[in-house]
Amino acid sequence: MESCCRTAATGERQEVLRCPQCGRRGRSVDIVTLKSLLTPAARATLDPQAGYAFCREPSCPAVYFADGQVYRTQDVAVPVFQKDPSPAVPVCYCFGWTRARIHDEIARMGRSTAADTISAHVRAGRCACELTNPQGSCCLANVLGVVRSAAAARTPALLSREDPR
Ligand SMILES: [Zn+2]
Incomplete structure (x- = not known):
């Protein structure tokens, strides 16, 4: 870590x-x-x-x-997470988690495995944040922020789906 x-x-x-x-x-x-x-x-x-x-x-x-x-x-040769709001921009540059991937997973499963998966890779010593992430440091805070906002964005859809009419 x-x-x-x-x-x-x-x-x-x-x-x-x-x-x-x-x-x-x-x-x-x-x-x-x-x-x-x-x-x-x-x-x-x-x-x-x-x-x-x-x-x-x-x-x-x-x-x-x-x-x-x-x-x-x-x-900068890659899109910068903080400066580019597009869905295709990586949140985790080391392991390929884009905003879209996080949103899709939450839409499908109701939760995100991104933070746990990334943390496991970090513990295993596989991350290369200083080489891949424009901020030069660990992405986990950004990942948690995207997961939170994706989950919040999903709530109205979930409620309306559970609404009988
Ligand atoms: Zn500035």
């Missing part, structure tokens, strides 16, 4: 990093995440000495920033 949910730089870099685009606080992210997920053109402009942070504000186009540098969604 620890190897997955830790980002290498987090311990050392706790100063407040504010996104130059939206002004919200970012979270420092290890450069290996940018190396893994930037497009080739964006990767060619990386500064390995810069301390990059991730902006999770949904309406902000910036994904990563450092002093004088911003990488936007188009500079």
Whole structure:
């Protein structure tokens, strides 16, 4: 669990990093995440000495920033969960849980196995969040959020189905 949910730089870099685009606080992210997920053109402009942070504000186009540098969604080779509400966007990048997969499972079974399945993979040491997930850290909080909202969205349909007329 620890190897997955830790980002290498987090311990050392706790100063407040504010996104130059939206002004919200970012979270420092290890450069290996940018190396893994930037497009080739964006990767060619990386500064390995810069301390990059991730902006999770949904309406902000910036994904990563450092002093004088911003990488936007188009500079990232995968869709960014926080910035792209489409059903096909992964919530868990390591094991392929999209919003649609979570919603479909809840629609079919009334519950989601995503968090338990992912947790088991994490415990088995299979996750690669720092390489696959643009936020560079464990996806479980996002998964639980999508499961909650999918379950809440389903409730009215369930009630109306149980309604006799
Ligand atoms: Zn921002």
